[in-house]
Amino acid sequence: MHTYRSAASIAVFCAAGLFMALGCKSLPPSKPESQWTPQEARGAVVYKSGCARCHYPTxxxxxxxxxxxxITKVPAMPSGAPPTDERLVNVIVHGRNMMPGTQLDSQQMQDLLAYLHTL
Ligand code: HEC
Structure with missing residues (x-):
């Protein structure tokens, strides 16, 4: 529980932009849109319609x-859980706290995961 709380508060600090200069921004760069595969591009469409209103991708x-x-390259997501595909699918399907679940067919889910791996 302690780990969850400290990971969550670090996420809040990063979200508020307070400690950007101290390293929150030292993340690997996203794959540029010009290099997306067709699947990643389809995933971006799923993201725009189902996720973008609540999550900045970049x-x-x-x-x-x-x-x-x-999100797929960090050791732990804001909740403290590692960003495995299994965990991502679980969060996307069932939601988490204030995040609602999103209904996607398996093709959309695979495309969305491919896109999330570009971030
Ligand atoms: C209505 C707003 C909303 C929508 C739509 C939404 N989310 Fe979220 N999402 C949240 C909130 C709020 C949290 C923080 C949940 C928490 O840990 O309390 C979150 C957390 C997450 C996390 C972090 C989970 C963790 O374990 O820390 C991931 C990954 C995520 N969302 C992905 C997505 C994806 C992908 C979509 C689109 C399918 C999506 N979300 C749609 C609001 C949203």
Whole structure:
């Protein structure tokens, strides 16, 4: 529980942009749009319609939820859980706290995961 809380407060600090200069921004860069595969591009469409209103894709700054830059590359997501595909699918399907679940067919889910890996 302690780990969860400290990970969450670090995420809040990053989201508020307070400690950007201290390293919150030292994340690996996202794959540029010009290099997306067709699947990643389809995933971006799914993201725009189902996720973008709450999550910025290219920063860790918060919107209605945490920014998802490098979400699959960080050791732990804001909740403290590692960003495995299994965990991502679980959060996307079932939601988490203030995040609602999103209904996607399996093709959309695979495309969305491919896109999330570009962030
Ligand atoms: C209505 C706003 C909303 C929508 C739509 C939404 N989310 Fe979220 N999301 C949130 C909030 C709020 C949290 C923080 C939940 C928490 O840990 O309390 C969150 C958390 C997350 C996390 C971090 C989970 C963790 O374990 O820390 C991921 C990844 C995520 N969302 C991905 C997505 C994806 C992908 C979509 C689109 C399918 C999506 N979200 C749609 C609001 C939203």
């Amino acid at each position: 920063t860790t700054q918060g919107l209605n939820g945490p920014g998802l830059q490098a």
